[in-house]
Amino acid sequence: xxxxxxxxxxxxxxxxxxxxxxxxxxxxxxxxxxxxxxxxxxxxxxxxxxxxxxxxxxxxxxxxxxxxxxxxxxxxxxxxxxxxxxxxxxxxxxxxx
Numbered sequence: 698x699x700x701x702x703x704x705x706x707x708x709x710x711x712x713x714x715x716x717x718x719x720x721x722x723x724x725x726x727x728x729x730x731x732x733x734x735x736x737x738x739x740x741x742x743x744x745x746x747x748x749x750x751x752x753x754x755x756x757x758x759x760x761x762x763x764x765x766x767x768x769x770x771x772x773x774x775x776x777x778x779x780x781x782x783x784x785x786x787x788x789x790x791x792x793x794x
Contacts, residue, residue: 699748699765702740703755712755713738714748716762724784731783733761749774758791 698717703710715738724731738761749768752758760766760775766787769775775789782788 698742699745699762700739700742701748701751702738703751709757710755712751712758713740714751714758714760714762714765716745716764717742719762719786724786726783729781729783731761731786731788752791755791756793758789760789760791761786763787 700713700715700717700720702713705711715733719733720739721735722733724733737759745764745768748765749772752769752774758774760769763786766775766780766789769789769791770777770780774791780787780789
């Protein structure tokens with residue numbers, strides 16, 4: 698399961714996706730910190746496949762969590778070399794120009 702939160706500003710659509718089990722947690726390693734803030738990520742709880750399918754409707758995407766990032770890679774939305782890892786948690790961003 699994953700949480701998705703979609704926001705619209707004019708022509709821009711921001712999609713935040715995270716693995717459900719990491720909502721509200723903070724991960725830090727060296728000088729990098731990933732905060733999975735509920736106010737940003739917590740929206741609708743859905744399947745990972747449904748969450749990833751919303752990428753097609755979005756212009757900016759922020760994805761945190763091993764399950765959701767791996768699915769985005771599998772579906773061809775994210776290149777594996779564009780992913781960062783903090784404390785074993787994967788994070789990727791997509792910006793469509």
